Amino acid sequence: MxxxxxxxxxxxxxxxxxxxxxxxxxxxxxxxxxxxxxxxxxxxxxxxxxxxxxxxxxxxxxxxxxxxxxxxxxxxxxxxxxxxxxxxxxxVGKTVTANGATATLSDGSTKWNVNLPRDAKTVTLTVTDSSNNVVWTEQKSMSAGDNAYTWNGKTSTGTLAPAGSYKLTVSAVDASGASMTPSLAYTGVVTGVSVSGGTTTLKVGDYSIPISDVTSVSS
Known part of the structure; x- marks a missing residue:
């Protein structure tokens, strides 16, 4: 809509x-x-x-x-x-992926893209709320390149987190124990567009994303 x-x-x-x-x-x-x-x-x-x-x-x-x-x-x-x-x-109505670590939890889940420079043996993913409180953390192994990470909105206590803005922090190490810095992006549906100060932005959840930050678009 x-x-x-x-x-x-x-x-x-x-x-x-x-x-x-x-x-x-x-x-x-x-x-x-x-x-x-x-x-x-x-x-x-x-x-x-x-x-x-x-x-x-x-x-x-x-x-x-x-x-x-x-x-x-x-x-x-x-x-x-x-x-x-x-x-x-x-x-409008399309699903876009844009550079950034903060996403909006809506309809019970939200999704980020984690890009790694090489295979990671251990990836620690931590989700924090707008007050910087940790609401969820887990560890996974991920391969080099793009990795879709979906958070189902569940907190560490098993309750459903309220709708709002959440930030993903990622740390990763490879098989040799060397750390690496991943790049993050988030995914959401565009519900509106605007032009202000010569910059075109897309409204995704509670965020206004410069169109230049968009890295992919899908139906």
């Missing part, structure tokens, strides 16, 4: 751009008034120097060009954000 599809950046960006354009337009009008007044009040016996006049005309053209450039850039930015949002909508 889609919970949200939103864009916060376009309105703030438009407001900021509008203010900037108003300031530039005000300066433009002031410059034009000064130039016109200078021409009207110049001394006929000592008219405005041609080089000075040319320089001021160049400045006049530069201000006008800046106004047009800002309008064009604003239009391009708005179009790009709309495109990003439209593309991101395709993630």
């Amino acid at each position: 889609v919970s949200s599809v939103s864009s916060n950046s376009s309105s703030s960006s438009s407001s900021s751009t509008s203010t900037s354009n108003q300031m530039i337009a005000s300066n433009f009008q002031t410059f034009l008034t000064l130039l016109t007044t200078q021409l009207k009040n110049q001394n006929p016996l000592d008219p405005l120097d041609t080089n000075q006049f040319t320089q001021q005309l160049v400045q006049f053209a530069s201000v006008e060009q800046q106004l047009k450039t800002n309008d064009t850039l604003t239009a391009l930015l708005t179009a790009a954000q709309s495109t990003n949002l439209s593309n991101a909508v395709g993630f």
